Structure formats: structure tokens, C-alpha cells
Amino acid sequence: MKSAGGSHTGTGTWLLQRATAVALALALPGLMIYFLAALPADFAGWQALFAPLWLRVLILLTMAALAFHAWVGMRDILMDYVHPTGVRLALLLVVIVTLAGSLAWLGAILFGATWGAS
């Protein structure tokens, strides 16, 4: 039986999940240390933490990896527990829109007009 939400994609998504897992396992602790080491109490300090371009690029790349990772994970969960094809596809669509939307929104926050102005 073909699985709703992508047939013949098993090995590819499995590998994608592992590759993004490794990327996230390296990037997330690094980002956490960066922020926790200099957690500021005021807005100016908070904004200054996001000033370096490399950091903003790193955050967005990490978020992209996270989006792919979460997509595969949620897809696995939906395939295991949600059996009516229509409902499963609808939920998968919600997952994709949520992740793509979050990624785009984060991009707008980190590289939007506010940064050009400040």
C-alpha cells in the first residue's frame, strides 16, 4: 500500500532526519551557550546579541534544518497514528505550513527592514 504523504521516500527522509539531527546536535548547544553566556537584562543588549551577520545566518540555517527534521518526525507520527488518508494529509499540510511559515517569519525577523534601519 502506498502511504499518504509521500511513497517511495522512506530512505531519503530517513537520511534527511539523521543528517539534520547531526546538524542540530552541533548547532543548538552552540547557540544556547552563545545566548546564555551573555543574557542581557535590557532591550539594547538583547538586540546587540543578534547583530553579527554570521549568527543570524547560523540561526536561520539551524531553523531550516529544524523545519526539515520536524517535518520528517511529525510525518512519521501522523503515518503511525492517523489512518484516514484525508485527515492525515490535512494534518501534514498543517505541519508543513506551520514549519514553512515559522522559517519565513524568522527570516523576516532576522533580515527584515528593522535591521537595515538600525
Place this chain on the structure above:
Amino acid sequence: MAERPVFLNLLRIYLPPSGWVSILHRISGALLFLVIPLGVWALSVSLSGEVGFRSIAERFAHPLARLSLLLLLWAFAHHYLGGVRHLALDVHWGTDLQRARRSSLAVLLAAGLVTLLAAWRLFA
């Protein structure tokens, strides 16, 4: 042959530690997925200006918000450690029963320990 359907009492089924790591990996993963848009929203508000920054800071000061943060920290710690264990199993490291069982216990305990440390930092 037993009567069908069989109603299983999920709470009375013995689940080995690796089974707990597995199901909690899913639950924590789903939880972390749900919080992604919330995190982006919080970042957006906190970077929008002085007022937004303070409103987010005030939200985080609330005990209920800290409790949620603690739950998320557990979810992240468990998902991370369980994930690293999974990657190790993928390359056939520690797949024999005894070591797999011990590493699953280690994941459960370490995630709990991280959560306790975070609780101490957040509430003490």
C-alpha cells in the same frame, strides 16, 4: 483464543526502559514541534522594541511560564539525548541488549537530572 476485542490497560503493560525512551522521544518531539511558532512569535515581539522586550520578559517571569519552560527543557534534553543514542544505535554502537538497556536508562536519568538542575536555576 482470547475474547476479541482485547482491551489493554496501557498503564499495566510493562514497558522496558528503551520503550520509555522511544515513546517519550515521540512525545517530546511533538511538543517541541508545537512550540516552534510560539518561539518565533516570542522572538519577534522581544526584538520589536523596548515595549515588546519588556512584555516578553514579564511573561517569562511568571511562575507558570517558567514551569512551561521547564517542561520544554526536559523535552529538549530527552529528545537530544535519546537522539544521540539513536544515532549511536544507527552505526551499530551499543546494540547488544545489556548496553542498549543501560544507555536507555542513562538517557532517562540524564534528562531528569538536566531538568532538576534547570528547575534549581529557574526557581531557587
